[in-house]
Amino acid sequence: MIRNVLGSIMGLIGATAAVWSPFRAWYDGRHGRDYRIEELFDSAGITDDKAALLGSLLLPFLFAAVLALVAVVLRSRLLMAFSGVVVLGFAVLWMVRQGQAAGSLSVGGGDGEGLGDGLANAFGAGALLILAAAVMSGRPRRRDRVTRETAPEPPYTEPAPEPVEDPAHPPAPSAWPPPPKDHS
Template sequence: MLRNVLGSLMGLIGAAAAVWSPFRAWYDGRHGRDYRVQELFTAAGITDHKPALLGSLVLPFVFAAALAVAAVVLRSRLLMALAGVVVLGFAVLWTVRQGQAAGSLSVGGDGQGLGDGVANAFGAGALILLGAAVMRGRPARRARALPPTTTTAPEP
C-alpha cells in the first residue's frame, strides 16, 4: 500500500509540473504555450504564430495529467507510464523541432536558450515514469477454485 501511495504522489506531482511547464519560458524567453502542437508535426516546423491556449503545448500535457489522475484512481501502472511517455515524447519532439528551426540549441543563464519550462517538462515526465515504477498496481485477481466435478459414464 505504501508503494502505491508513494507512486501516486510522485505521479501527481509530476502531472502538476507537466501542466505548469508550458507557462514557463521554453526557449529565448518564449513560453511553451506560444508553440502550436501542429508545428511539431508539419514540415514548416516552429514558427512565430501564437496559438490559442488549447492549441498549444498545454493540450498534450493536460491530457497526460488526466491520464496520470486516471492511473491513480485505477491504480494502473500502465496508464501512469503512458502519461510519462506522453510528457517526455512531446518534450523531446519539441526539442528536436526547435533545434531544427534554430539550427542549434543553447543553454544560457541570461534568459537566452533553453528555459525552465523544458527542464520542468523533462523532470515531470521522469517523475511520472518513476511513479509508475514505484507503484505496485492492483493485486492480481485469483481464480476461485471450482468444486471438483464427478463425471460418470452414461449407462448403456
C-alpha cells in the same frame, strides 16, 4: 498499499509539473504555451506565430495529466508510464523541431536566452511519472487474490468398489502371456 500511495503522490506531482511547464519559458524567454501544437508536425516547423491556449503545448501535457489522474484512480502502472512517455515524447519532439528551426540549441544562462526552465520541468515531470509507475505496485491480479485457503475444496467422491470374484464363474484365463509352445 504504501507503494501505491507513494506512486500516486509522485504521479500527481509529475502531472502538476507537466501542466505547469508550458507556462514557463522554454527557449529564449518564449513560453511553451506560445508554441502551436501543429508546428511540431508541420513541415514549416517552429514559427513565431502565437498559439491559442488549448492549441499549444499545454494540450498534450493536459492529456498526460488526465491519464495520470485516471492511473491513480485505477492504480494502473501502464497508464502512469504512458502519461510519462507522452510528456517526454512531446518535450523531445519540441526540442528536435526547435533545433531544426534555430539551427542549434543552446543552454542559456540567467539572461533568458537558450533552453528555459519550462523544458526542464517537462523532462522532470515525464521522468517523475515514469518513476511513479515503477514505484506503484498496481492492482493485484485476479488469480493472486484467490489463495488456497479461500479456494473451495473439491467435492468428496467415494472410491469405486473392488470387484468381487464369483466362485461359480471364474475369470477367463488371460491371453497374455501366451502359453509355451510344445516343440516335440
